[in-house]
Amino acid sequence: MSTKLSAVKGMNDLLPEQAEVWEQVEAKVGEVFRQYGYRPIRTPIVESTSVFVRAIGEVTDIVEKEMYSFNDALNGEALTLRPENTAAVVRAAIEHNLLYDGPRRLWYFGPMFRHERPQKGRYRQFHQFGVEALGFDQPEADAEQIFMVARLWKALGLRDGFAPKLQLNSLGMPQDRALHREALVHYFQSHQSRLDEDSQRRLGSNPLRILDSKNPEMAELIANAPQLPEFLGDQAREFQQRLLNLLNEQGIAFELNPRLVRGLDYYNLTVFEWVTDRLGAQGTVCGGGRYDSLVERMGGKPAAATGFAIGAERLILLVQEAQGLGRPSAPDAYLIHFGQGARESALKLAEQLRDQGLKVVLDPGQTSAKSQMKKADASGADLALLIGEDESLAGEVTVKPLRGQGQQATMPLSQLLATMDRRKQDNA
Numbered sequence: 220m221s222t223k224l225s226a227v228k229g230m231n232d233l234l235p236e237q238a239e240v241w242e243q244v245e246a247k248v249g250e251v252f253r254q255y256g257y258r259p260i261r262t263p264i265v266e267s268t269s270v271f272v273r274a275i276g277e278v279t280d281i282v283e284k285e286m287y288s289f290n291d292a293l294n295g296e297a298l299t300l301r302p303e304n305t306a307a308v309v310r311a312a313i314e315h316n317l318l319y320d321g322p323r324r325l326w327y328f329g330p331m332f333r334h335e336r337p338q339k340g341r342y343r344q345f346h347q348f349g350v351e352a353l354g355f356d357q358p359e360a361d362a363e364q365i366f367m368v369a370r371l372w373k374a375l376g377l378r379d380g381f382a383p384k385l386q387l388n389s390l391g392m393p394q395d396r397a398l399h400r401e402a403l404v405h406y407f408q409s410h411q412s413r414l415d416e417d418s419q420r421r422l423g424s425n426p427l428r429i430l431d432s433k434n435p436e437m438a439e440l441i442a443n444a445p446q447l448p449e450f451l452g453d454q455a456r457e458f459q460q461r462l463l464n465l466l467n468e469q470g471i472a473f474e475l476n477p478r479l480v481r482g483l484d485y486y487n488l489t490v491f492e493w494v495t496d497r498l499g500a501q502g503t504v505c506g507g508g509r510y511d512s513l514v515e516r517m518g519g520k521p522a523a524a525t526g527f528a529i530g531a532e533r534l535i536l537l538v539q540e541a542q543g544l545g546r547p548s549a550p551d552a553y554l555i556h557f558g559q560g561a562r563e564s565a566l567k568l569a570e571q572l573r574d575q576g577l578k579v580v581l582d583p584g585q586t587s588a589k590s591q592m593k594k595a596d597a598s599g600a601d602l603a604l605l606i607g608e609d610e611s612l613a614g615e616v617t618v619k620p621l622r623g624q625g626q627q628a629t630m631p632l633s634q635l636l637a638t639m640d641r642r643k644q645d646n647a
């Protein structure tokens with residue numbers, strides 16, 4: 220007996236009911252991003268491993284533990300399934316000289332891969348809606364992205380406690396971070412015996428990443444560690460204040476969270492997350508911030524930048540909890556046919572109705588009238604259009620309302636086409 224085949228753990232199938240919700244969310248997200256002048260970019264799912272190592276940082280959870288990396292068997296190239304897409308977008312922008320005539324607003328949607336322990340809201344293949352604003356160095360750009368996310372929550376019907384809440388922090392300028400680093404090293408050195416193995420190692424290489432530890436035994440030690448905001452210089456403070464003023468003016472609520480450090484090394488100044496308590500442990504729906512030195516570090520001319528990514532699975536779980544979207548539209552009509560001649564007429568009529576922009580479903584081949592009626596009912600269509608041998612020969616069709624009060628009526632095809640066209644105009 221052959222073994223049963225199943226999807227890879229942490230990688231999900233999306234069956235039609237779910238995939239239809241995804242399509243609706245994708246459409247809304249695209250609509251909102253376009254309103255702000257973002258243009259789409261699509262990059263490969265596989266990149267050279269060095270793209271991610273250089274951008275995200277060698278001593279991070281993602282690079283150390285979570286990447287799906289392999290050597291191309293043909294040429295030995297070190298490759299990685301993208302764990303995030305900021306690195307790849309920056310790589311593409313540099314490679315294709317996208318910033319040659321000024322800043323760029325870019326957005327993407329697609330699968331990302333991280334080898335994490337799967338649970339609700341955390342998967343090994345997950346999807347992100349992301350934006351990257353390259354070449355923007357002012358806090359207005361950060362503010363605009365936050366406005367955009369807030370607008371998106373509304374567009375998706377996330378209100379009354381379902382909208383994620385904004386948390387903000389500043390990671391400062393490089394000199395501020397150097398001071399913070401020194402203080403962190405000093406602090407953790409004086410508590411060295413309480414550090415786990417990972418953190419011992421990070422103490423020498425990247426002490427900020429000790430703060431990402433998920434080890435509960437270190438939670439208290441981390442909670443009492445020196446926090447970045449204490450080390451911010453004037454430039455970082457002024458930048459943050461300008462951003463906060465813009466958010467206040469627009470009525471966007473936020474909470475300053477001095478412990479928010481994000482898990483990737485490329486950030487400076489603004490970092491933010493939108494979190495919800497409706498999804499259990501994996502409540503961060505969106506995360507991002509400013510990364511002013513990444514373009515240069517990846518080999519481009521210096522260009523400040525800011526961006527974020529929304530976890531699509533988490534967003535869609537939330538939208539479903541809030542019942543923020545309607546059901547996808549039912550067919551305008553379900554066509555039912557009995558007999559060989561009728562089948563051909565039905566196929567032809569369906570095409571004519573689709574020419575009018577209508578959504579029409581019918582069973583191909585030979586199925587009983589009873590089973591077709593059942594499917595018509597289940598489809599949610601308002602009308603069944605019946606064609607038997609008699610109707611087919613006479614060039615007629617019988618219209619049977621499936622919902623509401625209307626009467627069944629037989630009419631010539633030309634009249635049906637006109638009626639359907641009118642219904643479409645009325646419903647538009």
Ligand code: HAM
Pocket residue numbers: 302303304305333335340341342343344345346347349350351482503504505506507508510525526527528529530531532533
């Ligand atoms: P990130 O915080 O690693 O940032 O991921 C962004 C979002 O992706 C998270 O807030 C979460 O909603 C979702 N996410 C991450 N890992 C998983 C997972 N294993 N399963 C399900 N959802 C997940 C970035 O990736 C940055 N590239 C964001 C960015 C863009 N920063 C600047 N530009």
